[in-house]
Amino acid sequence: MPELNLKSQHASSPAVSPPPGTGTGKPLSVTDLRKTYSGLTAVDTVSMEIAGGEFVTFLGSSGSGKTTTLMMIAGFCEPDSGSIVVGGRDVTRLAPQKRGLGFVFQQYLLFPHMTVWENVAFPLQLRGVPKAELRRRVGETLEIAGLSAMARRRPRELSGGQQQRVALCRALVYRPPVILMDEPLGALDKKLRDQLQTEIKRIQQELGLTVIYVTHDQEEALVLSDRIAVMRDGLIDQFDTPRELFERPRTPFVADFLGAANFLPGTVQQQTSEQTLVRLDTGGLLNARSQGGAEGAQIRAAVQPGRLRLCTPGDGFCTGTVETVTYVGTLVRVTVRPAGDAATGLVRLELPAGQAPVIGEQVSLTADPDDVSVFAVEGGG
């Protein structure tokens, strides 16, 4: 893929000058959106406010309601109730083509008999854009996506990644106020995905687009998004920045889905307004910043593998024996069998490779209270 020099252009003049009033993404708000399919609730009162120019991702496991929510915003699926407002205009009952939104799906849906140029020009022709204007816009859009040299090719003469970029161009070319993308990189291999993620993010920032993106890939969501809505069973568990989701997960599901957290069982020993002191089932004491409930309440303390550290014996909240050590580039993944409680299970750590312990070594573990979240155990006092 040709390296685009959008960064340097960004400071002075954007690579594409957005037509007045249409180039920058518009805000979007969704209120109490709900959809059921013969008794099954696919989306359950989803509400959110998205700012103009924001990149928002719906992240969740299969069947959590991501696509249904996106399709309701797009207009391809009628909500049972709720409303959708784009740039101050209520579009809830409008046909998809009247909402003026752009779409990019996993299937590229390019016209096979048309060239790249013709595919990208198509939405402008539909809208009756004058020829000179059309030529300028198609040319600019292809350039942004690094496709100018391929304008005369047909889709079958392109790689999967190139075809997906054409699909992206087709959505970008008429500068919609919001672009909706449903797993657009789902069919591509990892390397191409990484490349295109960078391209999508760069173009989005360059043009100030509002993007709503659907994926079940946590890493992709973290790389691309200003904010992520983590969905489960048709509801948004948490809608926050990647950092907040990672550092302050509000539910065990978010802690687990975002970072494959360790969950350590214990009881609240002392609760102050600032901290929770937890007596772990393994015997040690662990401080957490978040609220854990009344003293004696059963909880689970969640901490991400990358936030655990090795420490000198006696300083940590738990000791244990190293069971596995796996090198992953500059990091090492370590599992530790904690002493004191067989039910706690293995604790997973991610350490800089230079700090790797050896299998069989006795280690002590510690964590900063800011990195520990505490969740009540349902029915647990």
Ligand SMILES: Nc1ncnc2c1ncn2[C@@H]1O[C@H](COP(=O)(O)OP(=O)(O)OP(=O)(O)O)[C@@H](O)[C@H]1O
């Ligand atoms: N047309 C339909 N008819 C009946 N049930 C549907 C229909 N579309 C979706 N569902 C159901 O609604 C729920 C949410 O589906 P949805 O496709 O929104 O989930 P998703 O999070 O996008 O999943 P995936 O990642 O697998 O695409 C699922 O239980 C699904 O089976």
